[in-house]
Amino acid sequence: MADSQIYKASTTAPVNIAVIKYWGKRDPKLNLPTNSSLSVTLSQSDLRTHTTASCAATYPSQDSLLLNGQDQDVSGARTQACFRELRSLRQKLEKSDPSMPKLSTLPLKIVSENNFPTAAGLASSAAGFAALVRAIANLYELKENETELSRIARQGSGSACRSLFGGYVGWEKGSKEDGSDSVAYQVAPASHWPQMRALILVVSAAKKGVSSTTGMQTTVATSSLFPQRANETVPRRMKEMEKAIQEKDFEAFGNITMMDSNSFHATCLDTYPPIFYLNDVSRAAIKVVEAINVVAGKIIAAYTFDAGPNAVIYYLKENEAEVAGLFKAAIGEKEGWTGIRGDAVLANNGALEQVNAGASVAINLLKGGISRVILTGVGEGPIKTEESLI
Amino acid sequence: MADSQIYKASTTAPVNIAVIKYWGKRDPKLNLPTNSSLSVTLSQSDLRTHTTASCAATYPSQDSLLLNGQDQDVSGARTQACFRELRSLRQKLEKSDPSMPKLSTLPLKIVSENNFPTAAGLASSAAGFAALVRAIANLYELKENETELSRIARQGSGSACRSLFGGYVGWEKGSKEDGSDSVAYQVAPASHWPQMRALILVVSAAKKGVSSTTGMQTTVATSSLFPQRANETVPRRMKEMEKAIQEKDFEAFGNITMMDSNSFHATCLDTYPPIFYLNDVSRAAIKVVEAINVVAGKIIAAYTFDAGPNAVIYYLKENEAEVAGLFKAAIGEKEGWTGIRGDAVLANNGALEQVNAGASVAINLLKGGISRVILTGVGEGPIKTEESLI
Numbered sequence: 092m093a094d095s096q097i098y099k100a101s102t103t104a105p106v107n108i109a110v111i112k113y114w115g116k117r118d119p120k121l122n123l124p125t126n127s128s129l130s131v132t133l134s135q136s137d138l139r140t141h142t143t144a145s146c147a148a149t150y151p152s153q154d155s156l157l158l159n160g161q162d163q164d165v166s167g168a169r170t171q172a173c174f175r176e177l178r179s180l181r182q183k184l185e186k187s188d189p190s191m192p193k194l195s196t197l198p199l200k201i202v203s204e205n206n207f208p209t210a211a212g213l214a215s216s217a218a219g220f221a222a223l224v225r226a227i228a229n230l231y232e233l234k235e236n237e238t239e240l241s242r243i244a245r246q247g248s249g250s251a252c253r254s255l256f257g258g259y260v261g262w263e264k265g266s267k268e269d270g271s272d273s274v275a276y277q278v279a280p281a282s283h284w285p286q287m288r289a290l291i292l293v294v295s296a297a298k299k300g301v302s303s304t305t306g307m308q309t310t311v312a313t314s315s316l317f318p319q320r321a322n323e324t325v326p327r328r329m330k331e332m333e334k335a336i337q338e339k340d341f342e343a344f345g346n347i348t349m350m351d352s353n354s355f356h357a358t359c360l361d362t363y364p365p366i367f368y369l370n371d372v373s374r375a376a377i378k379v380v381e382a383i384n385v386v387a388g389k390i391i392a393a394y395t396f397d398a399g400p401n402a403v404i405y406y407l408k409e410n411e412a413e414v415a416g417l418f419k420a421a422i423g424e425k426e427g428w429t430g431i432r433g434d435a436v437l438a439n440n441g442a443l444e445q446v447n448a449g450a451s452v453a454i455n456l457l458k459g460g461i462s463r464v465i466l467t468g469v470g471e472g473p474i475k476t477e478e479s480l481i
Numbered sequence: 482m483a484d485s486q487i488y489k490a491s492t493t494a495p496v497n498i499a500v501i502k503y504w505g506k507r508d509p510k511l512n513l514p515t516n517s518s519l520s521v522t523l524s525q526s527d528l529r530t531h532t533t534a535s536c537a538a539t540y541p542s543q544d545s546l547l548l549n550g551q552d553q554d555v556s557g558a559r560t561q562a563c564f565r566e567l568r569s570l571r572q573k574l575e576k577s578d579p580s581m582p583k584l585s586t587l588p589l590k591i592v593s594e595n596n597f598p599t600a601a602g603l604a605s606s607a608a609g610f611a612a613l614v615r616a617i618a619n620l621y622e623l624k625e626n627e628t629e630l631s632r633i634a635r636q637g638s639g640s641a642c643r644s645l646f647g648g649y650v651g652w653e654k655g656s657k658e659d660g661s662d663s664v665a666y667q668v669a670p671a672s673h674w675p676q677m678r679a680l681i682l683v684v685s686a687a688k689k690g691v692s693s694t695t696g697m698q699t700t701v702a703t704s705s706l707f708p709q710r711a712n713e714t715v716p717r718r719m720k721e722m723e724k725a726i727q728e729k730d731f732e733a734f735g736n737i738t739m740m741d742s743n744s745f746h747a748t749c750l751d752t753y754p755p756i757f758y759l760n761d762v763s764r765a766a767i768k769v770v771e772a773i774n775v776v777a778g779k780i781i782a783a784y785t786f787d788a789g790p791n792a793v794i795y796y797l798k799e800n801e802a803e804v805a806g807l808f809k810a811a812i813g814e815k816e817g818w819t820g821i822r823g824d825a826v827l828a829n830n831g832a833l834e835q836v837n838a839g840a841s842v843a844i845n846l847l848k849g850g851i852s853r854v855i856l857t858g859v860g861e862g863p864i865k866t867e868e869s870l871i
Contacts, residue, residue, distance in 0.1 A: 315740075316747055319709035350705075350753050357706055357751035363736075364771055365743045371761045381754055 098194055099145035099481055100229035104222035104473040106138040106213060107131060107253045107260060108289065108403045110348040110395060111328055112355040114303075115311045115321060120168070121270040122249045125311060126325040129261045129278065129332050130253045131405070133289055134470030137432070140215065141204045142222035143480040144230040146197035154199040158219070172246040173224055174199065181231035194231055201226070202480040207465070213291070213401070220247030221254030225473040237472065241275035257281045257471035259336045261329070284339045286408040287469040290415050292422075294372045294400040295462035301366045303398040306359065313363040320358050325351070341407055345393030348405060349380075352395040368398050372460030376402035378453035379421065382446035383414060408468075411435075415466060417442040421454045427464035436466065488584055489535035489871055490619035494612035494863040496528040496603060497521060497643045497650060498679065498793045500738040500785060501718055502745040504693075505701045505711060510558070511660040512639045515701060516715040519651045519668065519722050520643045521795070523679055524860030527822070530605065531594045532612035533870040534620040536587035544589040548609070562636040563614055564589065571621040584621055591616065592870040597855070603681070603791070610637030611644030615863040627862065631665035647671045647861035649726045651719070674729045676798040677859040680805050682812075684762045684790040685852035691756045693788040696749065704751040710744055731797055735783030738795060739770075742785040758788050762850030766792035768843035769811065772836035773804060798858075801825075805856060807832040811844045817854035826856065 107130040115125035154174060156163040165171070181195040201223060205215055224244040228235065241252035245262075252274065253260040258281040265273030301309075310317055328347050335343035359366040373396055380394045391410040395403050406414040416439030419428055427433055447454060497520035505515035544564060546553040555561070571585040591613060595605055614634040618625065631642035635652075642664065643650040648671040655663030691699075700707055718737050725733035749756040763786055770784045781800040785793050796804040806829030809818055817823055837844060 314747075315714040315744065316706040316709050316751075319706050324705040346753075350751075353753065353755045354706065354751050357704075357747040360750055361706075361744050361747035363740050363743065365767065367764050370764075374757050374760075377755065 095147070095149055096192075097145055097147040097149075097481070098192070098197075098230060099143055099479055100226055101141070101143040101476045101479050102222055102225045102229055102473045103135050103139045103141045103476055104218050104225055104254050105132045105135045105257070105470055106207075106215070106218045107250065108133060108395065108397065109250065109253075110344070110405070111325060111332055111351050112397075113249050113262065114307045114355050114358065115317065116249070116307060117264075118268075118270065119308060121273075122169075122245050123270045123273050124249060124262070124264045125321040127262060127264045127329050128250070128253070128325075129259070129329060130250070131287060131289065131469050132254065132257045132260055132281065132472060133467045135474065136470070137465055137467035138207050138213065138218070139205070140218040140222040141206070141476070141478070141480065142219075142226040143202045144199060144223070144226035145201070145481050146194050146199050146230065148197055150198040150200050152198050154201075156201040156203065156223075158203045159205060169220075169247050170223075173220065173227075173243055176243045176246070177224065177227045177231060177233070180233050180235060184231070184233070199227065200481065204480060216248040217250040217254045220244050220251035221473060223247065224251070225255065229475060238274050238276060242271065242273070245270070245273060245275075255472055258283060258469060261333070278333050279336050281469045281471055284336065285469060288406050288408055288411065288415070289467050289469075290404045290406070290418060291465040291467070292376055292402040292404070292418070292457070292461045293427075293463045293465065294370070294402075295460055300368055300399060306362070306366045306398060309366070310358050310362040314358045314361040316361045317358045320354055324354055342390040345390035345405065348393040348395050356396060368400060369396055370400045372456055373400045373402060375453035375456035375460065376404070378450050379418070379446065379457065380404060382450040382453075383417060383442075385449075386442070386445045387413060412437070412439050413442050417446065418457075418464070422457050422461050422464075425461060425463050427466065430466075432466040433464075485537070485539055486582075487535055487537040487539075487871070488582070488587075488620060489533055489869055490616055491531070491533040491866045491869050492612055492615045492619055492863045493525050493529045493531045493866055494608050494615055494644050495522045495525045495647070495860055496597075496605070496608045497640065498523060498785065498787065499640065499643075500734070500795070501715060501722055501741050502787075503639050503652065504697045504745050504748065505707065506639070506697060507654075508658075508660065509698060511663075512559075512635050513660045513663050514639060514652070514654045515711040517652060517654045517719050518640070518643070518715075519649070519719060520640070521677060521679065521859050522644065522647045522650055522671065522862060523857045525864065526860070527855055527857035528597050528603065528608070529595070530608040530612040531596070531866070531868070531870065532609075532616040533592045534613070534616035535590050535592075535871050536584050536620065537590070538587055540588040540590050542588050544591075546591040546593065546613075548593045549595060559637050560613075563610065563617075563633055566633045566636070567614065567617045567621060567623070570623050570625060574622070574624075589617065590871065594870060606638040607640040607644045610634050610641030611863060613637065614641070615645065619865060628664045628666060632661065632663070635660070635663060635665075645862055648673065648859060651723065668723050669726050671859045671861055674726065675859060678796050678798055678801065678805070679857050679859075680794045680796070680808060681855040681857070682766055682792040682794070682808070682847070682851045683817075683853045683855065684760070684792075685850055690758055690789060696752070696756050696788060699756070700748050700752040703753040704748045706751045707748045710748050714744055715741070732780040735780035735795065738783040738785050746786060758790060759786055760790045762846055763790045763792060765843035765846035765850065766794070768840050769808070769836065769847065770794060772840040772843075773807060773832075775839075776832070776835045777803060802827065802829050803832050807836065808847075808854070812847050812851050812854075815851060815853050817856065822856040823854075
């Protein structure tokens with residue numbers, strides 16, 4: 092009986108951490124940004140969402156989504172927009188080929204799992220919506236490419252559009268009112284510059300601050316410095332950053348990454364009332380990165396902070412001892428220093444001694460303020476899998 | 482014998498705390514600012530520099546300056562500029578009236594004392610240079626008015642020009658290359674709005690951060706957001722602030738004060754490498770002020786931060802119980818809650834309870850992080866005194 096058949100498809104999708112930040116919507120409903128942005132897709136061995144999308148006539152009539160074992164509300168406008176757009180694409184296929192089963196008419200059941208602790212305070216919505224859109228697109232056997240799907244994922248969560256690609260990914264803000272030109276594109280695949288590493292320092296007891304959805308619109312409405320960032324600073328840095336990536340120029344990559352993180356947090360501080368995501372521990376991470384670069388005599392480490400206090404530190408594999416090794420020596424035993432990547436990093440006490448004179452206060456703050464670390468690197472986009480969660 | 486005569490004159494001069502911040506020089510040598518600024522002159526009962534200027538043929542040939550008992554280097558370009566300009570004005574007088582003693586040819590001996598602990602981390606250079614210039618002008622019997630003297634004091638320390646006036650004081654950035662139109666002016670005397678109070682929360686163990694002289698020029702050179710602040714934001718807010726003061730509109734005064742402090746610190750964060758003056762204790766003070774205003778249903782307290790973590794909180798006398806009283810209840814016994822002003826403030830535990838639910842973390846941070854308080858209010862400009870330090 093075709094009626095009782097359960098159709099399903101599964102995928103994994105990655106987290107991405109922006110080096111040119113998305114902050115501010117020109118259209119909140121369509122998630123159209125005030126400026127373009129650019130991110131590094133992180134390896135799914137360390138951070139990924141695994142999602143199975145399925146549909147069946149026998150399912151309860153309401154679409155459902157289970158994330159890490161917990162029922163999620165799917166009635167929100169964002170999730171609904173994704174479901175609607177994907178169903179409409181499936182419907183077109185069904186019309187063009189009447190032999191196809193009418194999956195667009197069936198209730199969806201989606202099951203999702205993250206391989207990283209939600210307590211880590213990592214923005215998981217990007218990986219989540221990328222996996223959701225990719226999994227349903229697989230289920231529906233859609234022929235749309237990543238760019239076309241990014242337009243849909245963007246409506247779920249802005250930065251999700253960038254998680255549909257691996258490597259180095261841009262998100263063009265676009266200018267059309269309907270958002271049809273606000274899509275993600277690959278600047279370079281992971282294989283172009285595979286040496287990129289990311290060390291994430293998770294700050295203890297990070298209280299949830301202002302949500303980014305609320306925060307960014309308050310910035311747009313109240314910050315007098317924000318227009319300069321959106322209209323002048325970011326367009327210039329997007330070009331500089333694409334060039335740095337094409338030329339694998341880490342000094343330029345690092346400089347722009349740090350300046351853009353500072354610029355973003357500056358507009359948060361210029362918001363009224365001000366929004367603070369960085370705390371004293373975050374600032375200690377900045378100080379240590381600065382000290383590492385001073386000792387190296389060039390930029391070998393670059394910090395960036397999303398809408399929270401956790402530091403993400405980019406570096407190249409060749410400098411692992413000077414960057415991750417120093418941090419391992421500085422902050423000592425923490426969850427995350429074990430496993431294949433973690434064990435490969437040796438605590439570099441020699442390097443620590445070199446920066447300790449100027450950064451001892453910062454190092455002590457880090458020691459007490461970091462609860463765990465995640466060691467990862469640049470990685471691939473969503474990967475189809477046969478491993479089903481249903 | 483006229484030869485052995487010691488000529489002297491003494492003055493006191495006040496501290497001022499800007500509500501529209503001076504940050505950035507268009508000409509570092511002449512201390513010409515990139516934007517106009519505006520401050521409140523604080524009462525000299527609580528914060529003042531007392532300076533005696535003297536000259537005598539019998540003095541050692543080198544000019545000297547003793548501050549709080551310590552010999553200061555007067556060979557710096559800034560102090561030299563003040564001496565030179567004041568001597569030249571005296572010389573003009575002496576030429577026009579040959580009966581006047583030739584003080585301009587005699588070595589200067591200056592003795593200065595602050596009535597507040599330098600450890601408090603309060604910018605004392607404004608009061609210091611204002612007192613120095615005013616005392617020498619008195620000694621030389623110069624006829625120049627405060628505006629004309631402000632042009633000289635500015636060359637000693639930019640914000641010193643504002644300490645030559647009492648009340649509410651602007652500093653016009655000017656446009657001339659020689660700086661002759663970059664002078665201070667009184668927006669309103671203290672008597673126009675005498676109810677203005679300032680509570681200064683001195684943050685413990687505040688390590689000296691980046692000096693403002695160095696910091697502001699790094700901001701000018703590297704912050705991409707700074708031009709927007711200097712060219713657009715501040716000129717608009719100067720007008721709004723003058724209006725708020727004329728109309729004694731505390732809500733507008735408070736809003737602009739807080740927004741401008743945030744804007745200034747945002748451009749510091751956007752500096753590369755970033756400059757951080759606010760720490761977690763500073764942010765706690767911001768949170769408590771926000772909570773006070775939420776409970777009041779309007780702006781009755783306004784924070785502002787100079788180039789350091791200390792909070793200055795402006796409020797009106799009528800709200801002393803809700804603002805200073807709440808802080809007294811929150812942070813408990815600290816140096817500064819005693820004396821005439823301090824004793825008049827009663828710990829307001831009732832008000833504290835109202836904000837405690839939303840701001841308990843911030844209140845605990847303050848309790849541990851504030852070493853002393855200074856309670857003061859708007860005050861007069863430099864005051865001539867017969868009390869000599871020599």
